[in-house]
Amino acid sequence: MESFKIAIVGAGPAGLSAAARASELDRKANLGSPGHVLLEGFGAHAKTIQRYQKGKHVMAEPGFLDLRSDVRFAAGSRERILEGWREDLARLRVNVRFNAEVTRISGARGAFTVHLGDGTSLLAENVVLAIGLEGNPRKLGCPGDELDVVQYQLDDPREYRDETIFVVGAGDSAIENALGLSEQNDVWIINRGKEFSRAKEGNLSAVLGAISDDRSRLGCHYESSIKQLRRADEAGPAWVAELQTPGGLVTVGCDRVIARLGAIPPRRFVESIGIEFPNDRADAIPGLSAEYESNVPGIYVIGALAGYPLIKQAINQGHDVVEFIHGNRIKPADHSLLEQRFLALPYEMDADTSIRQFQLRIPMFRQLNALAFRELIIESVMIAAYPAGALYDEARKRVRTAVDKLAASGRAPRVTRIIREGDTIYEPGDFGTSFYTIVDGEVTLEVPGSPSGAVTMVRGEFFGEMSLLSGRPRLERAVAGVACVVVETPRRTMVKLMSSNEEVREGIDWIFVVRELQRHFVPAAPFRELKDMAARVTSRKYKAGELVYAEGHKGECLFVVRSGGIALTRLRGDADAMVAQVRAGEVIGQMALMGDPMRRESATATVASELLEIRRPEFGELMRRKDAQLGPLQDSVSQMLVENARMQVRPEAGSVMSFLMDQGLGEATDVLVINEDLCVGCDNCEKACAETHDGVSRLDREAGATFAKVHIPIACRHCEQPHCMKDCPPNAIRRSETGEVYIDDTCIGCGNCESNCPYDVIKMVYEAPEKPGLLSWLFFGAGDGPGEQPGYKPTEAAKARGRKAVKCDACIGLAGGPACVRACPTGAALRLGPEQFIDLVEERKR
């Protein structure tokens, strides 16, 4: 059997770069035969990139990271990059094998057996897994699914004309493909179910509209599947499909079958090798050492599979991992970033020592593997406080010189933030969602209006978890104390960490619960006294529309809304009338524990929510404490009572409220609401949006739902926990301190956010061309006038830059606020925050 020092599985950017390095090291060592092999399951290199749409502009984010590899990589078109890698493979004499899918790996370090799909196998001392996250597409699973007629992806629907095409699947990609193809072809969707239950709202209405529109060329076979595919014998379409339909078997001709059935995630395969994942979450990442080694000695994991979502990171890791395997203790490519993080801290230590020290000082992070902690520090910003005066000035100078030096090399580095002792880190009402850990000195948290006054936190403790978990603005003021050094970690990094590490998750959860208990019931109680009580409080997730408790039932607990939103409704006649909307941070169901055990209303989650459940024994225990605070709780009950009653006497207000909740406003922080009675349909709002945002409007006034003259157009709601942020590889979607969710210019155009936003707000567009000036339009009629040019033709340069995601940024940089609102001549358009929703349904006093 052939045998190698390193077998690299997967020829994506990570695997290519690893193989290139291995080949270089082989060459330097003058090996007679290659000591490495690169195994790729696909017929060509980098399948994931091959599958990008034609001509896609590939971005080289993150800009602050240097490339370290034997293969080349710079931003450019997909074709150029793929061609460059093809040349590199040849130039560097990489020992690559295509169509060599690895199906199993057995053995141990020094003697792994790598089994391939064709039944052959080979030996390897070490294995580098670089198989990415894309997985393999699910097959049709019927006789004939291996024939040429079936394809699993669609580059450009305009390539096909006047064909009969079956699109199999009912998800968003199936719908989008079918809609695109049906412009020039006869298309049938083969849907196994009765409806399109997994589709986004926008796709759903588009596909149902097209299916029912007799002028469209799209149809759908519901509850149907393809039983068999074969070549046609007679004239007409080249292929024949046998369809199982509710009406029985039918045989129809077709030219093409496109299967969009999703992908099989690679996790099963990875686990079969013995690599462990920390939990069952879909986004879990295997635990790795600082050298990318997994829990199976000799098997290394890099690239997207290791949790690094960008090409440049994957390439750098490919280079480094091979060096590590060869025993070279090189500094990783991102070492300089680490050094920048520690710049101007009050310690005389090198970056490696600092990072080890830091990890020791923070109990919650001690169990993290070195790689994860390193990643956390690189993604974070250090904040160091100095006493005002010479020390402070000197530290700032050090930072500034370093920044200037780095800026000269064309990069904007992220360096330590120097502040003065006594400076505010954040204010109540700020929208930040980052998480802070104290490594040195102290920080005071001041809750306005709290009887307990300020709390001082010290080394190893952390704060900011409430906004991190619920997306709500900060409640307290954080002030830097004496000699404090704080790590500020962005939400995304924390979320990733929490889903891959139970200790961190539990640690943060625990402190969150304790602080919620303090806030609502016992503000002055010390932390440790609440510790085991917190352990008895359970947290539960609810799906949108799920019932939390029902009217008329006996209640044995109250709930603190941890994230999301809840609607309280009461039965009137035989319909539910909404009486209140409750948002994250508030308490519901407390009456059950305060004298009235019968639930007087039903509670339903309006959006995906998470609730803390506090049962009677724990509540009793809290209330028996000397420092228990009943007043605010009672006040909130009275207030809610009045609010509920007021809503109940006006059921029409309740129905508007439930309409708003159905539109997802339960998680909105800032939403465009149009009063139909005032709107004259002039679209000046859209024009203003386009004119102030590079010629592309980010709102669609006419679309969207209407109820009782309240119209919610398709426009961003700046969600408490923006869904769009979830899988953005370069972390390009951000939230400003004042709450606006916006996309910065590091967007790589992957389209994840477009599919993640449930409200269909994000568009992928080419830059719009310059327009003639307003005056030349006014006087000479040049161009289309203000607003987005309908169906504009992007310039070649814009096409080369590729499509980017655009969305509403609530006119973050514009003096005076959102242009759409200010451009409305009649006052029909307003942007409202959640506290104003109630005014939307209130009668005018006058």
Add this chain to the structure above:
Amino acid sequence: MIHESLLKYRNARFLWQALALMVLSIGLYLTQGGVRVPSGGTWQGYILGTIGALLIVWLALLGVRKRAYASSLGTVQGWTSAHVYLGSALLLVATLHSAGQFGWNVHTFAYVLMCLVILSGFVGVYAYASIPQWISENHAGGNRPELFSELFALNRQLQLLAVKSEAAIQLAVTSSIERTAIGGDVAAQLFGRDRSRFIRSGTASSGSEAVLSGNEDQQQIIDFVAARLPRADKAAEVPNLHELVLFLCRRQSVLRRIRRDIRLRAWLQLWLYVHVPLSVALLVALVVHILTTFMYW
């Protein structure tokens, strides 16, 4: 709702300012007297004229502000509210300035133009205050795209039903769908004229020629199908014809709402096509008026 209409903007603050301006102008007018009769030529007349001219220029600047999308100089709603009230005050200011001295000259021409602009403005305010409500009542909670998708769904169902019917009915129903006219030129939009057609052909028993006949408001096709019902050749056809009539009536109702929507929106914009061009004409006339005044001085 917490939305504020044009006229109520900020407790109608510009109404009060406009009233103040009007009181001031009347006061100024009344101080004229003595040797000379009130006219545009007294110093009071000059002040009134200057105020009027400045007002007109500023009123016209709304067109510029409306398109200065990044401007933070007030909101367009605020500007429009002020525009409406101060524009109305202009009627009094300019009338006092003219002091009732009218004739067949450029001065009176400018005055008449101004009155027309203001009049069209009144029409506009009325349109803005009432038509949107009619539009939203007409939608009954939906919006225009929804009306159209309802229409398409009905079309499809009708076609399925038609296939099951005898040839004449099938032809009539499909042709009525294909030849449904929606919208059209300006006049058709404003007055909702309906040029829909369908093909009326003889049935097996009567056997006459196929003719293209009018189908305004879809009434004729409904009548045509309904007329077939009692005369159906086969009893089995009756339920199908019943269904057809029902769906045709639903389609008629949706089409009515779509037409009404188109008509209302057309009226909502019509006045601006008078208001804006006349404003431009007025600006020109105003310049001529001022120049001639000073030339013959």
